[in-house]
Structure formats: structure tokens, C-alpha cells
Amino acid sequence: MPRLMIADNSDVVRKVGKRILTGMGFLVLEATNGLEALARCHAEMPHVLIVDAGLDGALDLIANVRNMPEGKSVRIYYCVVEADLKKMMIGKRAGADDFLLKPFDRKILTSVFANLSLAA
Incomplete structure (x- = not known):
């Protein structure tokens, strides 16, 4: 079973994400x-x-994961509230692979992660 971590200080975001992604x-x-x-x-x-993106230490977390031996193969999504190009580029430079816009819902998570749940 593929492991996915949600690093977010919002209980609601983690709860909703966990419910949807566990079902996948x-x-x-x-x-x-x-x-x-x-x-x-x-x-x-x-x-x-x-x-x-609003998580304390978000960019450090991404960079530190990338520097770990197993961290190079992790698919990292930087979650932003709006499509702010500057913030997205900072996330990309830290090591993020892709972006998610918040708030997300079942339709968004299904379209982004359906192939990953099968491939991992």
C-alpha cells in the first residue's frame, strides 16, 4: 500500500485529505x-x-527530505492557496515536484493521485 503524508497545520485539511486518499x-x-x-x-x-505552503518550516522540510537518501524518489506536492507564481517557484527550488491548490476536494485529489495510488 503506498504511503502518503499530509503535512498541514489544519486539522480539517488533514482529516478531509485522509478520508479521501485512504479511500483511494x-x-x-x-x-x-x-x-x-x-x-x-x-x-x-x-x-x-x-x-x-503555510506550514512552519515547509521549505526546510522539502529541502531536508530531498537531501535524505530515500528522499530523492518521493513525489512532493507543495500546497498553495492561490496560483502565486513567486511562491510556487520558491517551492520548486526547494525540491517540490508539483503543486496542489487549496482548498482541495475529492474531484481534485482523485484526478491528481489516481495514477499514483496504482503505481506506488
């Missing part, structure tokens, strides 16, 4: 801040990592 076949882990997420990645690296 992911084992969903949660983290409320960057340090917690990094500790969980050290314990067991997820296949997919969703990092909220």
Missing part, C-alpha cells in the same frame, strides 16, 4: 508541523508528501 488505497500519515513531518520521514519515508 493510500496509507495516510499526518503531521502538524515541519519537524514532526521530518521525524516521520526519518522513521518511514512516504511515497508521496503533501506540504502546505
Whole structure:
């Protein structure tokens, strides 16, 4: 079962994301801040990592995961509230592979992660 971590300080975002993504076949882990997420990645690296741009230490988390031996193969999504090109480029430079716009719903998550849940 592919592992996916949602690193977001919003309980609602994590709960909604977990419900939808668990139904798609992911084992969903949660983290409320960057340090917690990094500790969980050290314990067991997820296949997919969703990092909220507003999370304390978000860019450090992405960069630190990328520097870990297993971190190079993780698919990292930087989650932004609006399509802010400057913020998106900063996330890309830190090591994000792609972006998600918040708030997300079942339709968005299904379209983005359907192929990943099968491939991982």
C-alpha cells in the first residue's frame, strides 16, 4: 500500500485529505508541523508528501527530505492557496515536484493521485 503524508497545520485539511486518499488505497500519515513531518520521514519515508505552503518550516522540510537518501524518489506536492507564481517557484527550488491548490476536494485529489495510488 503506498504511503502518503499530509503535512498541514489544519486539522480539517488533514482529516478531509485522509478520508479521501485512504479511500483511494493510500496509507495516510499526518503531521502538524515541519519537524514532526521530518521525524516521520526519518522513521518511514512516504511515497508521496503533501506540504502546505503555510506550514512552519515547509521549505526546510522539502529541502531536508530531498537531501535524505530515500528522499530523492518521493513525489512532493507543495500546497498553495492561490496560483502565486513567486511562491510556487520558491517551492520548486526547494525540491517540490508539483503543486496542489487549496482548498482541495475529492474531484481534485482523485484526478491528481489516481495514477499514483496504482503505481506506488
